[in-house]
Amino acid sequence: MSGQCLFSFSTDSICDQLFPRTKQIILEFSSGKWVPRLREPRDLYGISTPGHLPLIRWPYQCEVIGDKIEHIDWTPPHPEPLYKPTGLETLCPDSREGTVVYLADEADKESCFVYSRAGGSYPSRQVLPQPWEGWGNTLIFEARFESGNLQKAVKISDFEYQLTLRTDLYTKRHTQWYYFQVTNTQTGMPYRFTIVNFTKPTSLYNRGMRPLLYSEAEAKIHKVGWQRTGNEIKYYKNNLSQDGHQYFSLTWTFQFPHDKDTCYFAHCYPYTYTNLQEYLAAISRDPEQSKFCKIRILCHTLARNLVYVLTITSPAGDKEVKPKAAVILTARVHPGETNSSWMMKGFLDYILGDSNDASLLRDTFVFKVVPMLNPDGVVVGNYRCSLAGRDLNRNYKSELKDSFPSIWYIRNMIKRIMEEREVLLYCDLHGHSRKNNVFMYGCGGKDKVNGQCLRQRIFPLMLSKNCPDKFSFPDCNFKVQKGKEGTGRVVMWKMGITNSYTLEATFCGSKLGNRQGTHFNTKDLESIGYHFCDALLDYCDPDKSKYYLCLKELEEMVKQQAKMTTENLSYDSDASLTEVTLDRDFRYRKLLRYAEMYSALLCT
Incomplete structure (x- = not known):
C-alpha cells in the first residue's frame, strides 16, 4: 500500500x-x-504546465470584465513622424455641460490595500448612471481590463468627449498613463478627446508626440496594429485645480478608420502582466532556451501575484576556474513605463537567441533578470505606484519587507550574489516623460583616471556608438541627487556596484541622425535591448582597444568642458573689474561658484 x-x-x-x-x-x-x-x-517556475498560467489577482474592489484583450504585433513600414503644430490648436473650455457616459466604480474606497481576489470582481452593473434608449451615435467606453485606466467619460456633443483618468490606487496623484477601449465608432467624422486631469506641467505632447490608436478592424483586415494618430494636439494648464493641485489637459482630434469598430487608445504600447507570463511560458516550453534560462519566483506581491526572476547562463563546465561575473537587469518598477518592458523583451530575445554573440555572453556572465518588479501596479493600470500607494523606486533603502516585497527581495538577492561573485553591471529600465531619445543615468565614482572619474561613463558611451540614431550620450547624467538616494541605481552603487545605471527611453521619439523627428515603435524599443548586449560585448572584449578609445574620448570631453569653464571664468572676472560698484562679497561668491563648477567637472 x-x-x-x-x-x-x-x-x-x-x-x-x-x-x-x-x-x-x-x-x-x-x-x-x-x-x-x-x-x-x-509553481516553482510560475507556470506549472504548458498553456496554464497562474490567475492574476486584483484588489477585491476592482471590477474586471471577462473579455481577454489582445493586440497583434506590428511595425509601421516607415517611422511615424512627430506632430508639427499648425497654429490651429485650441484650448477646450474647462467647465462644460455634458452627459456622463462612463463612470467606473471607485476601486480604492479603503485608504489602503486590504486583500486580493483572483480575476477581480465581475461587473455587476452597467457603467452608465442611467438607462439609454439605445446607444445611437454615442461612443461606448470601457477600461475595466488589465492595465486599463479610465475613470470617467463625459459626452459634450456627438463627436466631443471629456475624459478623466483614474489616479494610482490609494493615492490622489499620478495621472500620466492611459489605456481604454472605445466601441460604436463612426468613420469619416472628426472626433475630439480631451483628458483633463494630468498633473505634470510639461509633456512630450507639446514636442510632437501623438497618442496611440489600435483598431480591431484594421488588425483583422489589414494586419495593422498600434499606430500614431491625432491632429490639433495641445497640452496646457487648465482651470480645474482643486485641493491645491494644478491640473493640465491634453486635447486632440482624429477620425476612426471603420464604422462599428472596437478601438483602443494608449499613452504608450501596452505590455501587460499576462504578456509577460505568456512570454515566460514560451521560454519554459522551448527545449533549448530552458536549458540555460531558469525561471524562478523571487517573491509574491501584496496582491499575491508572482514576481519572476530569470537566471540565464551557460551550464557550468569542468573548465570553469572562477565564478562568472554577474549582470543584473530589472524593469517595470513604474507600471506605466511600458517602454521599459519592450526594451527588456529585446534584451531577452537577444540573450536567449542562438547567435554566437548570445552564446558568448552566456558563457561569460550569469544574468539575473527581473522583468517586472511591480506586477500589481501593471495589472490595475497604475502609472507609478504599487498597491502600497508608494513609488517603489524611492524605497530601495527601506526594510519594510511586507510593504515593498519585490524591492526587499531584489536588494537581498543582489547582496547574496555580491558575496558569491563580482557584479559587473546593474541596470534598471525605465521610460521618460519629458525628454526625447534614449539615455542613461549613472553615479559618480571614486576610481580616477588621470584625475577624472570616468570609468562609469564608458559603458553608456559604448552604447551610444552602437545605437547612434536613438541613444544620446550628451543626455546622460552621472550626478547623485539627494531626491534619488532611494532609487535602485544609487542604492546598488552604494552597495559596491561600480557600473550602476538607469536606462531611460522616451515615450516619444528621437532627435538624432536619420531618426530625427520620428516616434519610436516597439521594434525600436526592442532594438535598444539588442544594442545593450552589443555594448556589453564591447565592454568585456579581451581586446581592450575600444575600452581605452572610449576612455580617451571621455578625457578629451572633460578637457574641453574645463577649458570652456575656465574661459567663462576669465571673461567674467575681467568684466567684474569694470563693475566698481559691484559688492565684493557677491563677486567672491560668484568666483567660488565657478570654482565649484570646475571641481565638479573633474570629479563627477
Whole structure:
C-alpha cells in the first residue's frame, strides 16, 4: 500500500482561503510507514504546465470584465513622424455641460490595500448612471481590463468627449498613463478627446508626440496594429485645480478608420502582466532556451501575484576556474513605463537567441533578470505606484519587507550574489516623460583616471556608438541627487556596484541622425535591448582597444568642458573689474561658484 497526504503550512493571517499555498509537506506511505518530505512549490517556475498560467489577482474592489484583450504585433513600414503644430490648436473650455457616459466604480474606497481576489470582481452593473434608449451615435467606453485606466467619460456633443483618468490606487496623484477601449465608432467624422486631469506641467505632447490608436478592424483586415494618430494636439494648464493641485489637459482630434469598430487608445504600447507570463511560458516550453534560462519566483506581491526572476547562463563546465561575473537587469518598477518592458523583451530575445554573440555572453556572465518588479501596479493600470500607494523606486533603502516585497527581495538577492561573485553591471529600465531619445543615468565614482572619474561613463558611451540614431550620450547624467538616494541605481552603487545605471527611453521619439523627428515603435524599443548586449560585448572584449578609445574620448570631453569653464571664468572676472560698484562679497561668491563648477567637472 502506498499513497500521499498533503499538509499545508502558512504564516499568513489575512484571507487564508484566498491565497495559494506553495510549500507543502508530502507524506508518502512506503514500506509500511509514512515518510515525510518537503516538496518543491508547484509553481516553482510560475507556470506549472504548458498553456496554464497562474490567475492574476486584483484588489477585491476592482471590477474586471471577462473579455481577454489582445493586440497583434506590428511595425509601421516607415517611422511615424512627430506632430508639427499648425497654429490651429485650441484650448477646450474647462467647465462644460455634458452627459456622463462612463463612470467606473471607485476601486480604492479603503485608504489602503486590504486583500486580493483572483480575476477581480465581475461587473455587476452597467457603467452608465442611467438607462439609454439605445446607444445611437454615442461612443461606448470601457477600461475595466488589465492595465486599463479610465475613470470617467463625459459626452459634450456627438463627436466631443471629456475624459478623466483614474489616479494610482490609494493615492490622489499620478495621472500620466492611459489605456481604454472605445466601441460604436463612426468613420469619416472628426472626433475630439480631451483628458483633463494630468498633473505634470510639461509633456512630450507639446514636442510632437501623438497618442496611440489600435483598431480591431484594421488588425483583422489589414494586419495593422498600434499606430500614431491625432491632429490639433495641445497640452496646457487648465482651470480645474482643486485641493491645491494644478491640473493640465491634453486635447486632440482624429477620425476612426471603420464604422462599428472596437478601438483602443494608449499613452504608450501596452505590455501587460499576462504578456509577460505568456512570454515566460514560451521560454519554459522551448527545449533549448530552458536549458540555460531558469525561471524562478523571487517573491509574491501584496496582491499575491508572482514576481519572476530569470537566471540565464551557460551550464557550468569542468573548465570553469572562477565564478562568472554577474549582470543584473530589472524593469517595470513604474507600471506605466511600458517602454521599459519592450526594451527588456529585446534584451531577452537577444540573450536567449542562438547567435554566437548570445552564446558568448552566456558563457561569460550569469544574468539575473527581473522583468517586472511591480506586477500589481501593471495589472490595475497604475502609472507609478504599487498597491502600497508608494513609488517603489524611492524605497530601495527601506526594510519594510511586507510593504515593498519585490524591492526587499531584489536588494537581498543582489547582496547574496555580491558575496558569491563580482557584479559587473546593474541596470534598471525605465521610460521618460519629458525628454526625447534614449539615455542613461549613472553615479559618480571614486576610481580616477588621470584625475577624472570616468570609468562609469564608458559603458553608456559604448552604447551610444552602437545605437547612434536613438541613444544620446550628451543626455546622460552621472550626478547623485539627494531626491534619488532611494532609487535602485544609487542604492546598488552604494552597495559596491561600480557600473550602476538607469536606462531611460522616451515615450516619444528621437532627435538624432536619420531618426530625427520620428516616434519610436516597439521594434525600436526592442532594438535598444539588442544594442545593450552589443555594448556589453564591447565592454568585456579581451581586446581592450575600444575600452581605452572610449576612455580617451571621455578625457578629451572633460578637457574641453574645463577649458570652456575656465574661459567663462576669465571673461567674467575681467568684466567684474569694470563693475566698481559691484559688492565684493557677491563677486567672491560668484568666483567660488565657478570654482565649484570646475571641481565638479573633474570629479563627477
